[in-house]
Amino acid sequence: MIKNKIKPIAYLFPLPVALIGANIEGKPNFEPVAYVSIVEYKPPLISVASYESHYTNIGIKENGVFSVNTPSEEIIEGTDYCGIVSGKEVDKSEVFEVFYGELKNAPMISEAPLNLECKVIKTIAIKDLTGAEKGHELFIGEVVNVFAKDEYLTEGTPDISKINTFTYAMKKYWKIGEEVAKAWEIGKNYMKI
Amino acid sequence: MIKNKIKPIAYLFPLPVALIGANIEGKPNFEPVAYVSIVEYKPPLISVASYESHYTNIGIKENGVFSVNTPSEEIIEGTDYCGIVSGKEVDKSEVFEVFYGELKNAPMISEAPLNLECKVIKTIAIKDLTGAEKGHELFIGEVVNVFAKDEYLTEGTPDISKINTFTYAMKKYWKIGEEVAKAWEIGKNYMKI
Numbered sequence: 001m002i003k004n005k006i007k008p009i010a011y012l013f014p015l016p017v018a019l020i021g022a023n024i025e026g027k028p029n030f031e032p033v034a035y036v037s038i039v040e041y042k043p044p045l046i047s048v049a050s051y052e053s054h055y056t057n058i059g060i061k062e063n064g065v066f067s068v069n070t071p072s073e074e075i076i077e078g079t080d081y082c083g084i085v086s087g088k089e090v091d092k093s094e095v096f097e098v099f100y101g102e103l104k105n106a107p108m109i110s111e112a113p114l115n116l117e118c119k120v121i122k123t124i125a126i127k128d129l130t131g132a133e134k135g136h137e138l139f140i141g142e143v144v145n146v147f148a149k150d151e152y153l154t155e156g157t158p159d160i161s162k163i164n165t166f167t168y169a170m171k172k173y174w175k176i177g178e179e180v181a182k183a184w185e186i187g188k189n190y191m192k193i
Numbered sequence: 194m195i196k197n198k199i200k201p202i203a204y205l206f207p208l209p210v211a212l213i214g215a216n217i218e219g220k221p222n223f224e225p226v227a228y229v230s231i232v233e234y235k236p237p238l239i240s241v242a243s244y245e246s247h248y249t250n251i252g253i254k255e256n257g258v259f260s261v262n263t264p265s266e267e268i269i270e271g272t273d274y275c276g277i278v279s280g281k282e283v284d285k286s287e288v289f290e291v292f293y294g295e296l297k298n299a300p301m302i303s304e305a306p307l308n309l310e311c312k313v314i315k316t317i318a319i320k321d322l323t324g325a326e327k328g329h330e331l332f333i334g335e336v337v338n339v340f341a342k343d344e345y346l347t348e349g350t351p352d353i354s355k356i357n358t359f360t361y362a363m364k365k366y367w368k369i370g371e372e373v374a375k376a377w378e379i380g381k382n383y384m385k386i
Contacts, residue, residue, distance in 0.1 A: 003292075003308070003340040006349060010237035010336050011307055012209050012229065013263060013353045014360055014369055036205060037230030039242040040319045040329050044203035047240065047331075049232040070206060073373060080380030095383070099196075114204055115196070122322045126233045129315045129333065136233050138240075140322065143203050147196040156199060160206045160362045167207055167360060167369065169353045171376050176207055177368025180266060180359050186366070187273030190288070 014169040019079055020048055021067035021098075021107040022059030028098045028107030029087040031056040032079050034168045035136065036068065044143040046118055049136040052125070055087035060139055063105040064120045068141075069112035072164045076173065078111075101145045113152045113163040117145040207362040212272055213241055214260035214291075214300040215252030221291045221300030222280040224249040225272050227361045228329065229261065237336040239311055242329040245318070248280035250330055256298045257313045259334060262305035265357045269366065271304075294338045306345045306356045310338040 015034035022029055035049035046068055050057050060066045071079040078095045085092070097110035101117045108115040118141030127135035152162050166173045180186075208227035215222055228242035239261055243250050253259045264272040271288045278285070290303035294310045301308035311334030320328035345355050359366045373379075 002303070003342050004346070005294075006339050006341055006346070006351075008237055008309075008336045008339050010231040010234060010239050011263070011309065011339060011351050012211065012231055012239065012261070013307075013351070013356060013358055014207075015209060015231070016205050016207060018205065035231050037240060037242070038203040038205055038208070038228050039240075039331055040323065040325075041203060042325060042328070043323055044201055045319065045323070046203050046205065047230060047232075049230070068205070070204070076374060077379055077383040080374070080376055080378070081383035082380070084377055084380045084384075101198075110195070114206075116201075116204065124317075126238065130233065130236055130238070130335075132233075132235060135235070138232055142323075143201045146199050146201050146204060148199055149196050153197070153199070158199075158204050158206070160367075163206060165206055166373050168376065169369070173373040173376060173379070174353075175370030175373055176360065176362070177370035180366040180368055181269060181273070183273055183361065183364050183366060184277055185273070186270055187275070187277045190270040190274035191277075 014167040014174060017071060017166060017168045019069040019071055019082065019109060019112060020056055021069060022056050023063060023105050023107055024055060024059035024087060027093045029056055029059060029092050030082045032083040039140060046141050046143060048139045051136050052134060057137055060120060065103045065106040066118050066141060067106040067108045068116040068118060069109040070114040070165050072113050073166060075111050108147065113148060114158055115147040116143045118142060119144050207360040207367060210264060210359060210361045212262040212264055212275065212302060212305060213249055214262060215249050216256060216298050216300055217248060217252035217280060220286045222249055222252060222285050223275045225276040232333060239309065239334050239336060241332045245327060245330050253313060253332055258296045258299040259311050260299040260301045261309040261311060262302040263307040263358050265306050266359060268304050301340065306341060307351055308340040309336045311335060312337055
């Protein structure tokens with residue numbers, strides 16, 4: 001074995017950053033989360049893992065809805081701020097301009113390039129799977145609406161090269177770099193070998 | 194409302210790319226997946242959503258183990274190739290050099306900078322949540338071992354700046370760009386406003 005066995009940690013580089021929005025006691029609250037993923041496309045489903053003690057979880061469980069907002073560099077300070085302070089102690093309802101969609105109770109961020117309005121279809125307490133005393137709650141939500149300004153779209157579809165978003169790894173945020181290759185294309189070179 | 198309502202798709206930019214490894218009929222098979230996430234850190238858990246008809250799923254369900262391999266640009270052609278052809282038709286066991294760890298049956302890629310050996314603790318058929326006829330299977334696996342070469346580590350921990358990995362969005366692979374800011378730091382500027 002030429003490799004080192006290192007401490008078993010869930011290393012996955014890099015992770016997306018999304019601001020998860022929920023209303024708690026009628027007030028919008030936002031939490032930046034990197035443990036966020038797509039789990040289905042028909043219907044479109046997003047999974048969000050948020051630690052059980054987080055303030056956001058209260059709102060998601062109360063209302064059964066949440067939002068997923070893609071930040072841009074323009075709002076990186078407010079995004080990170082929402083991860084430093086808890087809604088338990090600080091009112092974060094004024095950090096961003098908020099709007100609502102069809103679900104009425106899933107606060108979305110006007111300044112964020114992309115807003116996904118989601119309805120919870122399943123909640124899993126991870127501690128029930130592991131036997132741990134505490135843990136994350138995994139919310140699986142159906143994307144019922146998506147909102148974006150024209151300036152972020154190309155032919156009606158969100159365009160990452162216009163969004164100026166960032167990614168997360170090693171307690172840092174990183175720019176999206178240049179395009180390396182097309183998926184389902186570059187692999188054809190391997191076949192030619 | 195100043196935003197457009199666009200087609201409800203699970204937009205999340207950018208996504209990680211991981212090569213999921215599983216043995217099927219005693220042969221290693223690999224599938225590049227972007228629907229991969231962290232869902233817990235204590236114990237460390239990874240979630241992988243793979244469409245139910247995929248060949249990899251057979252092996253994961255049979256053996257209850259899988260691997261998560263972080264690709265580098267050096268193996269981007271082989272990585273993408275594994276997403277173009279199915280193990281049902283093509284033997285992918287020779288695309289990479291394979292090694293095994295403690296779980297014996299989770300094939301890992303020598304050329305990949307990081308290898309996570311995972312044991313399935315929960316499998317969820319997404320169609321059971323949505324009522325759809327078909328769908329992804331969500332595998333939640335505990336990371337039992339992590340392997341990496343010295344050259345990818347800084348003080349014993351994987352270093353994204355040494356790994357030369359890439360990220361996925363809009364059917365393309367993208368480089369990780371420069372560092373924008375430190376998380377739980379840049380937000381302090383917001384507090385000063």
